[in-house]
Amino acid sequence: MIDAIKPDVETAELTEQEIRTFSFDHRQSTLLHYFAEALAAIGGPQAPGAKSKASLAATELKRSFSKDQCELLGAYSDGLVCVLIFEGLQKITDVSPPNELPDLTSLENRYDVLCLAARNQILLKLVDNSAFAYDMDNEGKLVRLVANFKGGGLIKINAEPEINELSSHSGLALGPHTEAPYWCAVSAKDGHSPSPSSLILSALWNPSLEPTRVIPLPPILEKIGVTHCLALTTDSFQFTRSDSFVSGKGEDGRNVSILEFDDKVGFAARFNSYRFSVNDNVSTFVKTAYTALCLGVGEATPIEYTLTQESAMAINNIRALHCRDVIKDNRRVLVRIFGLSKFSSPLVISEDPLLLQG
Numbered sequence: 001m002i003d004a005i006k007p008d009v010e011t012a013e014l015t016e017q018e019i020r021t022f023s024f025d026h027r028q029s030t031l032l033h034y035f036a037e038a039l040a041a042i043g044g045p046q047a048p049g050a051k052s053k054a055s056l057a058a059t060e061l062k063r064s065f066s067k068d069q070c071e072l073l074g075a076y077s078d079g080l081v082c083v084l085i086f087e088g089l090q091k092i093t094d095v096s097p098p099n100e101l102p103d104l105t106s107l108e109n110r111y112d113v114l115c116l117a118a119r120n121q122i123l124l125k126l127v128d129n130s131a132f133a134y135d136m137d138n139e140g141k142l143v144r145l146v147a148n149f150k151g152g153g154l155i156k157i158n159a160e161p162e163i164n165e166l167s168s169h170s171g172l173a174l175g176p177h178t179e180a181p182y183w184c185a186v187s188a189k190d191g192h193s194p195s196p197s198s199l200i201l202s203a204l205w206n207p208s209l210e211p212t213r214v215i216p217l218p219p220i221l222e223k224i225g226v227t228h229c230l231a232l233t234t235d236s237f238q239f240t241r242s243d244s245f246v247s248g249k250g251e252d253g254r255n256v257s258i259l260e261f262d263d264k265v266g267f268a269a270r271f272n273s274y275r276f277s278v279n280d281n282v283s284t285f286v287k288t289a290y291t292a293l294c295l296g297v298g299e300a301t302p303i304e305y306t307l308t309q310e311s312a313m314a315i316n317n318i319r320a321l322h323c324r325d326v327i328k329d330n331r332r333v334l335v336r337i338f339g340l341s342k343f344s345s346p347l348v349i350s351e352d353p354l355l356l357q358g
């Protein structure tokens, strides 16, 4: 179910290598389901002990994988792939969504949500990513439900506010972005942990089959060329604070780069089409490069994937942008977790559950 909206011949091949699918066979998905249920039973990813349980489950699962399957996981783990889609997963529940979603807390505590979150945590571990949360984001919780709780969707919710938050808790369309924070991408800097290495998404409900869109960055960077890419490595950009941050925490940022060279993964990116801008006082070279990037992103062909309970999508957050349209069906609920790769060096506040200083 991978669809390119308007195939661009030049970049199609590059894009294809960046989007990979890992298919579970029946026996493997049964085993994964068993481990996910066991993890949900202790409270899911937020519970102390979930981290090591997910790790053990991943080790056990890997024993059942073929050489090709292990190679695919290795490629993502090494940071060489933009997206890894997991297919052939077991359905978690047959319960249909209610017409109006219940409040966030009661949704978060549902057993099926904990199962999906636990499964995501194990899938992340298969690619050597550890589930974590930031202290200043999503109330410090590892699991985030992506749904229209705060209005802005095509159809109004019961308590539609006048101003809609620009975050995954609203129904608004979200332009191409990587996940915040945007201070650095791989190694901690000036008291800030790097941005998430990965995000993984699955769907509890997606009744109208609304897709998630991903834009791999390598073809865009190829297209804009070396001089522009170099200009994007300068600390010439600023960003506005994210609406998902804990009230009073997190802040606007100045003098950050969009691209950086990294010894372990090659390049790493941070960008948000609705939060970033270029500093006023920079050279024309930098301003032109920024315009070229924005144009390249705007012209790129996103890959569309429709998440269900039977699939999950890990997005390499330093190599790909993601975006979505306005939410059309307010019953849509995705379950998201951030992952920290083996290359990332963050500022750790607590180990279990893993909490980082944002």
Ligand SMILES: [Fe+2]
Binding pocket: 168, 177, 178, 179, 322
């Ligand atoms: Fe996002």
